[in-house]
Amino acid sequence: MSQKSFYDLEYLIEINEKRIEEYISAYQKILERLTNIVIVYSALAIFFIPICQDLFQSEITHWLFISSFVIFVGLFSFSLYFTIRLIIPEDVAYLGSPKRYYNTLRWEYEQLIEKQSFDWQENIDKQLQASYVGELERILTTNIRAFVKKSSFYYNALTFSLLSAVPFLICLGFHIMKKEDKIQKVKIIKQEKILNLHLYKLDSIMYDAKKTNSGKPPIKFGTTSNLPGVDNSKVIPSSPFIIRENSSKIRKMKDVPAWWDEDDFKDHNSWSLLSVLNKYFKKLF
Structure with missing residues (x-):
């Protein structure tokens, strides 16, 4: 190099x-x-x-x-x-x-x-x-x-x-x-x-409750069943919910009418829809 x-x-x-x-x-x-x-x-x-x-x-x-x-x-x-x-x-x-x-x-x-x-x-x-x-x-x-x-x-x-x-x-x-x-x-x-x-919702709920209670009709007492040892005149009736078949519509059964007779439905063998309707129209007219 x-x-x-x-x-x-x-x-x-x-x-x-x-x-x-x-x-x-x-x-x-x-x-x-x-x-x-x-x-x-x-x-x-x-x-x-x-x-x-x-x-x-x-x-x-x-x-x-x-x-x-x-x-x-x-x-x-x-x-x-x-x-x-x-x-x-x-x-x-x-x-x-x-x-x-x-x-x-x-x-x-x-x-x-x-x-x-x-x-x-x-x-x-x-x-x-x-x-x-x-x-x-x-x-x-x-x-x-x-x-x-x-x-x-x-x-x-x-x-x-x-x-x-x-x-x-x-x-x-x-x-x-x-x-x-x-x-x-x-x-x-x-x-x-x-x-x-x-607080506003609570006041509204309380106001609605008071309004509902004040305008609510008197509670109905009495039942169609003769129960042993019970004063039927002091029993509050309860109604079931009615659902139409194949439907989602729900309604509550109305109060039992005055002409309702439970004896008509005790005998299931003799009961028929025509007899109930016949009795219903007779009592109406």
Whole structure:
């Protein structure tokens, strides 16, 4: 392996080309890391509008809330300024076509150097390498300057955005406490409304009960059955519910009519529908 020397133009070309590739790659990675700043901005934007409403609608007037909001706006403005500077394109240098060296510059050097000398091609080759090294140095200088500027913009934008999160969290704490107070007030009001509604329903039920009891006809006593040991005149009659077959309609049997005679139905063998209807029409007419 040959020892590398800075007197060797080929070695100078090699190290300059490597440095150019490294700085271009680093420059592109800075733009890729812009997503870190976007994530911080997205987290701050979730509660930014509600906090502004608390301030401008005078819902929160505490001095710490107002001062924290002012500090947040200042730090966030600096961060936004550097973020915009980071997004703005910067001048980056790249290598041109090599045809310029082996065609244009070579012809120009051939006009300047006498061809009679035995080593004129070697001299022209060194001059071309020197021109190429000079171009590489200018490209590297331009890209280093662009990389340093973008790095400073990214660092300042991210730093100020993280610093602005501290007063923003203080404002967020005031906003959350205010929201909890509203929730508790709403719960108390709802409980009062529910209690008043229950009291109103209870009063309505009691009023309807009184009205029903006052307008209710007197209870009828008496039963058609002659039960042993029971005063039939003091027995409250009870009627079953009547359901029509294959129907969901339910009605309650009316009171037993005065002409009802239980003896007609004691003898099931002699009972018939015609005899009952005949007796019914006789008593009516």
